[in-house]
Amino acid sequence: MDILLQQIINGFVQGSVYAMVALGYTMVYGILGLINFAHGEVVMIGAMVAMSVIQLLISSGLPPLLILLISLIISIMVCMALGYSIERIAYRPLRKAPRLAPLITAIGVSIVLQNLAMIFWGRAYHAFPSLLPNNSHMLSGAIITEVQILIVLVALGMMGSLLLLMHRTRLGRAMRAVAENPSAAILMGVNINGVIAITFMLGSALAAVAGMMVSANYGIVHYYMGSILGLKAFTAAVLGGIGNMRGAMVGGLLLGLIESLGAGYIGDLSGGFLGSHYQDVFAFFVLISVLVFRPSGLLGERVAERA
Amino acid sequence: MKTPLKFDINLLELSGVAKRFGGLSALSDISLHIQRGEIYGLIGPNGAGKTTLFNILTGLYQADSGHFTFNNTEYNGRCQPHVLAQAGIARTFQNIRLFANMTALENVMVGRHLRTSSGIWGALTRNARTRIEEHEIVQHARTLLNYVGIDRPHQTLAKNLSYGEQRRLEIARALATDPKLLALDEPAAGMNATETENLKELLLSIRASGITVLLIEHDVKFVLGLCDRVAVLDYGKKIAEDVPEKIRCNPAVITAYLGAEPNIPAYAEIQS
Numbered sequence: 269m270d271i272l273l274q275q276i277i278n279g280f281v282q283g284s285v286y287a288m289v290a291l292g293y294t295m296v297y298g299i300l301g302l303i304n305f306a307h308g309e310v311v312m313i314g315a316m317v318a319m320s321v322i323q324l325l326i327s328s329g330l331p332p333l334l335i336l337l338i339s340l341i342i343s344i345m346v347c348m349a350l351g352y353s354i355e356r357i358a359y360r361p362l363r364k365a366p367r368l369a370p371l372i373t374a375i376g377v378s379i380v381l382q383n384l385a386m387i388f389w390g391r392a393y394h395a396f397p398s399l400l401p402n403n404s405h406m407l408s409g410a411i412i413t414e415v416q417i418l419i420v421l422v423a424l425g426m427m428g429s430l431l432l433l434m435h436r437t438r439l440g441r442a443m444r445a446v447a448e449n450p451s452a453a454i455l456m457g458v459n460i461n462g463v464i465a466i467t468f469m470l471g472s473a474l475a476a477v478a479g480m481m482v483s484a485n486y487g488i489v490h491y492y493m494g495s496i497l498g499l500k501a502f503t504a505a506v507l508g509g510i511g512n513m514r515g516a517m518v519g520g521l522l523l524g525l526i527e528s529l530g531a532g533y534i535g536d537l538s539g540g541f542l543g544s545h546y547q548d549v550f551a552f553f554v555l556i557s558v559l560v561f562r563p564s565g566l567l568g569e570r571v572a573e574r575a
Numbered sequence: 576m577k578t579p580l581k582f583d584i585n586l587l588e589l590s591g592v593a594k595r596f597g598g599l600s601a602l603s604d605i606s607l608h609i610q611r612g613e614i615y616g617l618i619g620p621n622g623a624g625k626t627t628l629f630n631i632l633t634g635l636y637q638a639d640s641g642h643f644t645f646n647n648t649e650y651n652g653r654c655q656p657h658v659l660a661q662a663g664i665a666r667t668f669q670n671i672r673l674f675a676n677m678t679a680l681e682n683v684m685v686g687r688h689l690r691t692s693s694g695i696w697g698a699l700t701r702n703a704r705t706r707i708e709e710h711e712i713v714q715h716a717r718t719l720l721n722y723v724g725i726d727r728p729h730q731t732l733a734k735n736l737s738y739g740e741q742r743r744l745e746i747a748r749a750l751a752t753d754p755k756l757l758a759l760d761e762p763a764a765g766m767n768a769t770e771t772e773n774l775k776e777l778l779l780s781i782r783a784s785g786i787t788v789l790l791i792e793h794d795v796k797f798v799l800g801l802c803d804r805v806a807v808l809d810y811g812k813k814i815a816e817d818v819p820e821k822i823r824c825n826p827a828v829i830t831a832y833l834g835a836e837p838n839i840p841a842y843a844e845i846q847s
Contacts, residue, residue, distance in 0.1 A: 437698040438684075438691060438709065441677070445685045448674035454656045455633055455666060456752060457689030466695060 270409030275532035276525065277407070281416045281485060283524020284423035288478040289501030290508065290516035291430065292471030298447040298511040299467050301367065305374040306354055308498015309381035310347050310472050314479030315396070315489045316389050318343040322397045332399040344476045350381075351472025352465055360461070378495070385491040393490045396483040419481045426477060427517050430470070434513065443467060447511070496548065500527075503555040509568020518566060526550055585644070586611045586756060586787050587632075592641035592652055594627055594811075601627045602811045605641070609756070614778060614788045616802035616819075618795060620831060623808040625791045626669060629758055632789075633666050634659045646755055660689055665754035667745040669761045669791070675734035679725055679744055682733050683716035686751025719747040723777060739770040743777070750781070757781060758789040763797050775801055795832075799823060807831065 289311055296304045321339035328335075358377050362370045404413040434440035445453040446463045454460055482497065483489045500523065508519025531547035558565060587609040594602040602624045609615045617625050630636040631652055632643070638652030645662055674682050691712060697705035720729055723743040727736065733744060742762055749757055762778075763771045771794070778801060782788050792798045798805060799819040806816040809831040815822055822828055 433698055436709075437705075438688065438693050438712070439695055439698045441681055441685050442688055444677055444681075445674050445688075448676060449672050451635065452668070452672040452674065453685065455635075455660050456685050456748070457657045457660045458685070459657065 271532055272529075273408065273410040275528045277410050277412050277416070279525035279528030280521065281419050281524070282528060283504075283521035284420050285478050285482050285485075285497075285520075286501050286504045286524050287427065287517045287520025288423055288474045288481070289497065290504040290520045291427070291513060292475050293502050293505040294508070294510055294513055294516040295443075295467050295471050297505070298513070299443070299464055300359070300363075300370075302359065302370050303374065303502065303510075304354075304359075304468075304471075305371070305498065305502075306358075306377035306381060307471065307475060308494035308496075308501065309378050309385070310350055310354075310475040310494070311479040311482070311497055311501075312385060312489075312491065312494030313350060313381065314343045314347045314472075314476030315483040315493065316385055316394075316479075316491070317346045318476070318480045319394055319396055319483065319489050320389075322399065326397055326399075336399050340477065340480060343480060344473045347472040347476035347479075348469040351468040351475075355465060355468040360464075378498075382491060382495065389489075389491055391491065393488055396487050396489050398484070398487060400484070415484050419485060422477065423481070426474060430474070431513065433470075439466070500548075500551045503551050503558075506565055507554055507558050509565025512565065512567045515565055515567035522566075523551060523554060526554060584610050586613075586646060587789075588644040590641060590643065592628070592631060592643060593639050594624075594631060594636060595639055600811050602631070602638075602808075605808075605811075605813055607806050607813060607816055609787060609789060610803075611787055612782065612785065613803045614782050614790060614801055616798040616805040617789065617791045617808065618793070618798055618805060619808035622810075623831075624811040625808055626760055627811075628808070629666055629760055629791065632659065632758060633664055657689070660752055663753065663755035664758060665749035665752045665756070666758040667742070667749055667760055667762060669764070671741050671745055673733040673741055673745060673748070675732070677733060678730045679720060679727070679733055679736060679740075680713070680716050680729035682744055683719050683747050683751045684712050686719075686748040687712045687715060689752045716747075716751060719750050720744075723747040723750075724773065739766055739773075742766070742774075746777070746781075750786075754786060756787045756789060758791075760791045761793060762790070763792055763794050771797060 289307065292307045292310070293304060296302060296307070318339040321342050322335055325335045325338060354377055358373050359370050362373060400415055400418070402413060402415070404411050434444060442453065442458045443463050443466070445456065445458060446460055450460055482493070501520065504519040504523040505516045506519070507523055508515025508517070527547050527550045530550035531544040534542050534544060534546055585608045589608070590606045592602060592605045593600070605628065617628065619625055627636060631638045634654045634656035642649060642651045644650070645659075645664065648662065650659065674685060677685070691708055693705040693708050717729060723746050725736070725740050725743055725747070727740065733741065736744060746757070746759070746762065763774055766774060775797070778788055778790070790798065790802060799822065802819060804817065805819055805822045807814050807822065807825070807828045814827045814831055815825045817825065
């Protein structure tokens with residue numbers, strides 16, 4: 269078995285999930301200058317809702333792909349409503365407050381969502397029902413499952429569509445205009461609150477899909493899963509240059525690769541002293557390095573501190 | 576009472592508009608009227624309240640009292656920006672506020688936002704109506720870029736345009752909203768003589784196309800040479816409103832600009 273290729277495949281799969289979640293962080297930051305630390309919990313809620321819907325439908329005799337699609341749509345809709353509510357209830361009243369206030373609120377929202385999920389779904393690890401046949405293919409010595417292929421394809425498709433939306437449509441132009449200069453955008457008749465709401469809803473839709481992907485890949489759902497995933501996606505957004513959408517995509521994929529290769533080789537490098545369970549170290553090592561050596565990220569441009 | 580049927584020669588009529596910032600009276604009891612098809616100048620020393628007036632007219636600030644009539648409709652000076660933009664007031668900013676990381680073309684396309692309508696549904700489905708609208712937006716934006724004289728590739732990022740081009744791009748973006756009144760905040764600031772001359776021609780051509788122009792400018796020669804009528808603000812009060820020839824020799828204006836002693840070289844410049 270080819271370890272290098274295998275780790276690259278795993279990293280790419282994990283990286284596409286990071287990229288999707290990182291987009292949610294970066295889009296909100298681009299428009300509001302706010303780091304929405306509750307975003308990871310939206311991913312978790314997306315996975316939980318999808319799991320519950322699948323469990324409800326699994327005995328109905330519907331074809332698996334249809335069940336998957338229905339649960340995906342419901343999960344997306346729930347997450348969009350959740351994202352909208354978070355913005356409306358927790359952030360909009362603080363739009364003009366000093367930036368520390370919404371940041372603390374974000375952490376608060378994150379804790380609230382986690383605990384609500386714990387009350388509703390319990391503390392146990394749930395198995396995510398596997399609907400797709402668990403076929404895998406050999407690729408010159410490495411294994412790739414069909415679920416993984418699907419994850420990468422869906423992620424690439426969604427990210428491509430998002431870029432098209434941002435650059436080829438009236439709505440996307442309005443969103444970028446608000447991010448660039450709200451006071452000028454408002455004079456062009458752009459509805460700022462509407463644009464912000466749509467930004468949160470789009471980010472949450474991506475989070476819902478990412479939540480399904482990660483739980484389908486690992487087969488496990490847990491009320492605490494959003495927290496570490498959210499932090500890593502945030503790292504990916506910072507790595508690519510927070511506020512920059514292409515940066516979030518590149519940063520996500522890169523972080524997935526770094527983590528996966530790091531986990532694959534850390535044992536050899538440390539002479540067996542450290543094992544692959546240290547893989548989380550790499551993400552945060554990347555975060556610290558970027559913040560110290562290139563705070564603007566890979567694709568971000570040097571900007572003055574935003575007020 | 577005004578009725579929309581009656582053609583009003585005045586496009587904009589301010590009565591008693593006032594704005595305070597804490598203890599500072601930025602504007603007090605400003606009344607003036609701007610006729611349709613005019614180029615109307617607003618001058619005054621720094622801090623006279625010119626930009627504050629613009630901000631009230633475009634809804635970025637809320638007036639403390641007073642109201643204005645624009646195109647036969649009365650507004651109370653506490654309107655949302657998009658209402659006034661919809662009514663047909665467009666502006667540029669003293670410190671250029673373009674969408675710096677978007678292309679020149681996209682900047683003007685955002686200006687069309689107000690007069691177009693496709694939303695998230697159109698964006699997701701790319702239906703025929705959306706595609707036609709998008710095509711019209713692009714065509715309109717290209718026409719306007721050519722009109723204001725930006726002959727660089729339209730895909731150039733706004734931040735990479737020259738200073739004069741950025742000023743003209745801002746005008747093109749404002750024109751894209753189909754304004755009845757174009758309010759320009761120091762459009763000639765920082766321009767060289769040639770650019771200023773081109774700007775003058777552009778403004779005359781905009782007026783000829785039926786758009787009324789309101790102009791804040793520090794370049795007194797430029798204002799007096801271009802405007803049909805001029806109002807002078809000083810410490811938030813209107814101290815004069817007249818045709819340029821009369822403004823030139825208005826004692827109150829000369830005092831506001833130069834202090835009480837008119838015997839210094841800059842006085843000669845105003846006179847020339």
